[in-house]
Amino acid sequence: MATLKEIAEKVGVSVATVSRVLNYDTTLSVSDETRKRIFEVAQQLNYKTLRERSQQPKESFRFGLVHWYSERQEMDDPYYMAIRLGVEKECFERGIELVKLFKQNGSYLTERMEHLDGIIAVGKFGPKDVNAFASSTEHIVFVDCSPNERKFDSVVIDLRKSTITVLDYLLELGHQKIGYIGGREYVDGEMPIHDEREATFYEYLYLKGLYDSRYVWTGSFTAEDGYRLMKQAISSNDLPTAFFIASDSMAIGALRALHEAHISVPRDISLVGFNDIPTAAFIHPPLTTVKVYTEFMGETAVELLVERLITKRTICKKVVVPTELIVRESSQARLKGSGEK
Numbered sequence: 025m026a027t028l029k030e031i032a033e034k035v036g037v038s039v040a041t042v043s044r045v046l047n048y049d050t051t052l053s054v055s056d057e058t059r060k061r062i063f064e065v066a067q068q069l070n071y072k073t074l075r076e077r078s079q080q081p082k083e084s085f086r087f088g089l090v091h092w093y094s095e096r097q098e099m100d101d102p103y104y105m106a107i108r109l110g111v112e113k114e115c116f117e118r119g120i121e122l123v124k125l126f127k128q129n130g131s132y133l134t135e136r137m138e139h140l141d142g143i144i145a146v147g148k149f150g151p152k153d154v155n156a157f158a159s160s161t162e163h164i165v166f167v168d169c170s171p172n173e174r175k176f177d178s179v180v181i182d183l184r185k186s187t188i189t190v191l192d193y194l195l196e197l198g199h200q201k202i203g204y205i206g207g208r209e210y211v212d213g214e215m216p217i218h219d220e221r222e223a224t225f226y227e228y229l230y231l232k233g234l235y236d237s238r239y240v241w242t243g244s245f246t247a248e249d250g251y252r253l254m255k256q257a258i259s260s261n262d263l264p265t266a267f268f269i270a271s272d273s274m275a276i277g278a279l280r281a282l283h284e285a286h287i288s289v290p291r292d293i294s295l296v297g298f299n300d301i302p303t304a305a306f307i308h309p310p311l312t313t314v315k316v317y318t319e320f321m322g323e324t325a326v327e328l329l330v331e332r333l334i335t336k337r338t339i340c341k342k343v344v345v346p347t348e349l350i351v352r353e354s355s356q357a358r359l360k361g362s363g364e365k
Contacts, residue, residue, distance in 0.1 A: 026069030034065045046071070085141040086121040087329065090157065092147020093126075103245075103271065103299050103318060107146050107167055110322020118330065137161070142329045146322070150211030163332060165325045170342055177328045179321045179343045183220035186314050186347045190268050190296050191228050193349060198358040199266040199294065200234055205253050205278060206270035207245035221270050221298070239264045243274075250277030258285050265358050266294040272301045272313055279307065279354075294355035309353035316347050 028046075032039045037058060044052045045062045089111055093104050115122045123140065137143065137156075142163035149157075154171050157164055170178035194202055204225045209217040222242070229235035241256055243249035250269065257263060258281060269275040275297035282289055289295055289309055297304060297313035304311040324343055331337065 026066070026071040028071075030069060031062060031065050031071060034069075035061050037062070042066075084119070085330065085333065086123065086139065087115060087326070088123045088125055088137055088140040088143040088160075090125045090143055090145040090147075092145075092149065102273070102301050103316070104146055104168075106301070106318035107322045110319035111144055111146070111167075111326055112322075113319070114323040114326035118326065120326070120330075141333060144322075144325045144329060146325075148209060148211050148217050153211070163329060165329045165332075167321055167325045173340060173342050175340065177325075177332060177341050177343075179324050179328065179345060181316055181321075181345050181347055184224045186298070187221045187224040187268070188228055189347075189349050190298075190314060191225070193351075194266045194268070194294065194296065194355070195232075197266070197294065197356065199264075200358075201236070201239065201264040201266070202229065202234065203239035203241070203257060203264035203267040204270070205241050205243075205250060205257070205267055205274055207249070207274065208242050209245070219270070221268075225268060238262065245271045245274060247273045247277035247280075250274030251281045252277070254278035254281035258282070258287070263287070263293060265292075266355070267296070269295060269297050272297040272299045272304045272311060275311055275313070275354075276303070276307060279311075290354050290356040291359065294358070296349075296355055300350055304350075305352065312352045312355040313350055314347050315350045317345055321345050 028039045028042045032042045035042065035058065037054075041052070041054060041058075042062055045054065045059050046066060089108065091104065091108065112122060125137065137160035140161055142165070143157050143161055144165050144167060145153075145157060146167045148169045149166065149171060151171075154176075158175075164176045166176055166178040168180060170176075170180055191202065204222065206219060206222050209219070211217060222240070225240075226235055238260070239257075241253040243253050250271075250273065253274070254267075254277070257267075267278065269278055275295055279289060279295065282293060287293060295311065297311045298316070299318070300313045300315035304313050324345065328341060328343065
């Protein structure tokens with residue numbers, strides 16, 4: 025498609041003049057001959073304005089949306105639900121048919137993957153699932169994981185950088201005893217997934233001489249396990265003064281356990297969550313957390329898949345979406361003697 029610069033060079037005028045003429049700017053003082061010449065060259069080069077391009081027919085694609093979670097699991101952890109909504113919204117706006125595929129009894133109905141132009145896979149996937157998807161189509165975008173960067177497009181966040189941001193924030197507040205509550209996940213039934221947050225928590229604090237394995241508790245990414253693990257931490261009688269909790273759902277459960285034990289947040293213990301789910305700003309106290317632009321991740325996945333199909337791109341892309349630390353009332357500077365027995 026031609027550019028404004030190419031038209032301007034052929035006509036011998038500025039890019040700004042070409043833009044204003046093609047957008048019917050009546051305030052522009054230009055001769056009728058020049059105006060006519062600009063339109064003629066634009067037509068010859070098949071140039072289309074942004075308005076004309078927006079009126080082009082929608083992409084007539086049929087995508088599959090593969091969910092790592094079951095529908096019940098998605099309700100317990102709204103992180104993936106937000107990504108799914110981003111995918112659905114972008115497909116709706118583009119007029120793309122979307123086939124939703126949830127995991128059932130530990131596997132997917134591969135026959136529903138037939139006759140798809142591409143697949144958007146949301147979640148974590150092992151070799152077994154990846155091979156099953158690839159047998160249906162070579163056009164796959166993975167969201168929240170990147171199983172093969174040389175073969176598939178992906179949309180991810182930088183978990184390592186996000187974790188360091190949280191730890192630096194807590195260290196700046198004066199916290200030296202920092203705890204971690206996180207989840208363990210598995211693919212293909214039993215293969216454990218490396219969680220960059222937990223690994224970075226260990227590496228970063230270890231190098232500073234502040235890591236203590238007694239302050240690490242792991243379970244599943246649910247409010248129930250956040251509650252259970254914080255109860256375990258409380259029963260140890262050696263609480264850290266701050267916690268980094270790897271999901272807001274877990275943080276909400278942990279907060280309840282602290283309330284029941286009459287431990288004040290943030291006076292006695294500061295909490296930082298992860299994801300910034302909608303309820304994070306409305307619990308008591310409002311949760312300091314890492315905002316993940318989940319809906320944008322879903323939208324970006326659709327854009328990548330459409331672009332690859334249209335341009336026939338063969339080189340893979342990995343898009344890293346930035347996160348942001350949102351400071352609310354669940355964290356504060358460490359008070360002298362707080363959290364120490």
